[in-house]
Amino acid sequence: MAWLVSLGVFLVLCVLLGLILPNPPPSRLRRDLQGRVGGPIARLRTRLRPPPDPVPDPFDTLRLQTRLGCLAGKIRTVESTPHIYARAHRLMALEAAYDDLLDEACRLAGVPTTPAKPHSEQKRWQEEQELSARGWTW
Template sequence: MEWVAALLLFVFMCGLLNLMLPQPPASRWRRGVQALAGRLARRLRRRTVPEPDPFDTLRLQTRLGHLAGEIRRIETAPGVYARAHRLMAVEAAYDDLLDEACRLAGIPTEAELKRGEEKRWREEQELASRGWSW
């Protein structure tokens, strides 16, 4: 037990001596080791994923609802000029918003599916199962 106390006293004295003596300039080897340790620490450090802002989610849901209503209006209105062009443009915007909503909700995207009814339906079902409504 006495040897533990002597060891602790020795380490304490070495620490005090290190504080009292002037520090030598850092060598190239020491700077390299410090840089390597810093890179390793940054790589191993856990990256926290920030929680999505609920107001961004609400804005996105509101915009999805607006575009879904616009699609229904274009499909049902008999006298819409350039109906096909407008419908394609609104559906493309809707698909982009669905992709962004899936990213916010943490839903993995299926890259092999092309844009269309099947992908849109799957994304809407996944979002609805996670409590999204628009």
């Protein structure tokens, strides 16, 4: 009878130590089994319930709006200055950067767009209107 009590006390102490002490790293056999069993189960889980779409970081949105505002200001400055060295090249480079940022902003805001490298004024205006309708300001 005394050995049953001592066995019970030993098991209780083992459980308490297991709760208190940090978990030891898994053994090699346990890692191998988790890798083999976890693979098909994880694939089945993602097939039955796909992971949710990640929520965009609001600071990324704010950073992008700030960059759009800065580029728009630079474009206005280059357009309003009549005598500037390499004005056409600067304007083309600034507009290309602005178009790339607009595409990134549309992707972040969920605006459906068609990729077109030489952006037209109409496409740029349309993207700006879609973004402003979704609450974007710059």
